[in-house]
Amino acid sequence: MTQPTSTTMIPRDEAAPWRLRALLERGLPLTERPWLALAEACGMSEGEVLAWVERWRREGLIKRMGLVVRHHALGIRANAMVVWDLPDEHVSEVGRQLAAEPAVTLCYRRRRRLPEWPYNLFCMIHGTRRERVLAALDEIAGRHGLQETPHRVLFCRKAYKQRGGRYTREERI
Amino acid sequence: MAELDALDRRLIDAFQRDLPLCTRPFAAMAERLGVSEAEVLERLQTLQQGEVLSRVGPVFDHARAGASLLAAVAVPEAECDTVAAAINRSPGVNHNYAREDLAREDLARDGQVSGIDYNLWFVMTAADEVQLEARLEALEEELERPLLRLPMVEGYHIDLGFPIPWAELGGP
Numbered sequence: 149m150t151q152p153t154s155t156t157m158i159p160r161d162e163a164a165p166w167r168l169r170a171l172l173e174r175g176l177p178l179t180e181r182p183w184l185a186l187a188e189a190c191g192m193s194e195g196e197v198l199a200w201v202e203r204w205r206r207e208g209l210i211k212r213m214g215l216v217v218r219h220h221a222l223g224i225r226a227n228a229m230v231v232w233d234l235p236d237e238h239v240s241e242v243g244r245q246l247a248a249e250p251a252v253t254l255c256y257r258r259r260r261r262l263p264e265w266p267y268n269l270f271c272m273i274h275g276t277r278r279e280r281v282l283a284a285l286d287e288i289a290g291r292h293g294l295q296e297t298p299h300r301v302l303f304c305r306k307a308y309k310q311r312g313g314r315y316t317r318e319e320r321i
Numbered sequence: 322m323a324e325l326d327a328l329d330r331r332l333i334d335a336f337q338r339d340l341p342l343c344t345r346p347f348a349a350m351a352e353r354l355g356v357s358e359a360e361v362l363e364r365l366q367t368l369q370q371g372e373v374l375s376r377v378g379p380v381f382d383h384a385r386a387g388a389s390l391l392a393a394v395a396v397p398e399a400e401c402d403t404v405a406a407a408i409n410r411s412p413g414v415n416h417n418y419a420r421e422d423l424a425r426e427d428l429a430r431d432g433q434v435s436g437i438d439y440n441l442w443f444v445m446t447a448a449d450e451v452q453l454e455a456r457l458e459a460l461e462e463e464l465e466r467p468l469l470r471l472p473m474v475e476g477y478h479i480d481l482g483f484p485i486p487w488a489e490l491g492g493p
Contacts, residue, residue, distance in 0.1 A: 169381075169386075172378055172379050172381075173378075173381065174376065174378075175369075175375070175376025175377055175378040176346075176376070176377050176378045178347075178362050178365050178366050178369065178377065179362070180345055180347065180348070180358060180362070181344060181345060182346065182347075183344060183346075184344070194344060198342060198343075198344070201342060201379070202342060204379070205342070205379075207385075208382055208385060209381060209382055209385045209386060210379040210380070210381060210382070211379075211380050211381065211382045211479075211480065212337070212338040212379070212380050212480065212482055213338070213339075213340045213342075213378060213379045213380070214336045214337045214338045214339060214340040214377070214482070215332065215333055215336050215337050215340075215365075215368075215374055215377055216337075216374060216375040216376050216377070216378070216380060216481075217333060217337065217373065217374060217375070217481075217485065218372055218373060218374065218375050219481070221371070221372045221373050222325075222373055222485065222490065223490045224485070224486070224490070229420060229442070240475060240477075243475065243477040244477050246477070246478075247477035247478030248478075252478060253478075253480075253481060253483050254478060254479055254480075254481065255476075255477040255478040255479075256473050256474075256475060256476040256477055256478075256479065257473070257474040257475040257476075257477070258391065258471040258472065258473055258474060259471060259472050259474055261469055261470070261471065264437050264469065265437075265439075265469055265471070268474075270391075274481075274483070275486075275489075276486065276489040276490060277489075280489075300422055300424065301422065301423065301424065302420040302421065302422050302442070303420060303421055303423065304418050304419070304420055305418075305419040305420060305421045305440075306401075306405075306418065306419040307417075307418050308405040308406075308408070308409055308417040308418065308419070308443075309408075309409050309414060309415065309416060309417040309443070310375060310415075310416055310417075311375055311376075311415050311416075312375060312376060312378075312380065312381075312415060313381060313383055313386065313387075313389060313415045313444070313446040314413060314415065314446055315381065315383075315386040315387030315388075315389075315446055315447070315448055316387075316448065317448045317452075
């Protein structure tokens, strides 16, 4: 069988890319030809698999590809989820500012749930020791004038699960 | 903490985001690090078995790939492990943590605490919003507790491929 290029690729089996996505969510097989192993498992050629992955990377469905670390297992366990109650008109601007802070590893706006949850901006600071994380947070709050903004700091106490998201339907696998 | 040597660290530093897209990616990685393909594969297998690596492969954009939601539930301390185990069994759960609010504990000692103490936090994913909501409702019923649902409105920075602070972690 000749291997198609990405421009001439016409999928014969519409379910095959879904099977590939489901398998990719679980990670590559650690063998010399991982794409070939995936190709055989989902009914494509190795070239087709590479073309799909290249396309998904280009389109942004795949954000990054490589070694996905479990920070907790490495000893990066002082992970603070800092939640802020910001006025709706400021939250996007502050969110973008905090996202640019090197210590901030995740930053997003979430819906409030009043009355039980008034916080609308979340940022994560990963570290090895709580004192350092709190010191970094103090500096960040100072730089962005957030000292008076109501916020809470929730440190990770125990990790029960840390794995990749699974988005494909089981019946497609 | 797992014992990682210099080669393990170089592997992680070099390839958290740039896995070569070619037929023999581990050979390409090995060449860049000046070791053999077999050595790279062995290291990756060990790191994965030792739970240091979740996996080697793509990280999907959560918004493009399907539906996902951060949820929380308030549970008495003594029941945390049991409830967390039920959450872990629930389909679609990919992150699940117990979290503690230090300031809140200070307030509690002073008798000033109010509101709900959400202490179990998890992310649930699904193919679409309908499947996600069905999963959340099923879990809510099983736990007999309301879940706090916190959908993302806007993402500013979502990338956990940050450089590992080896110096802080100690070791060789």
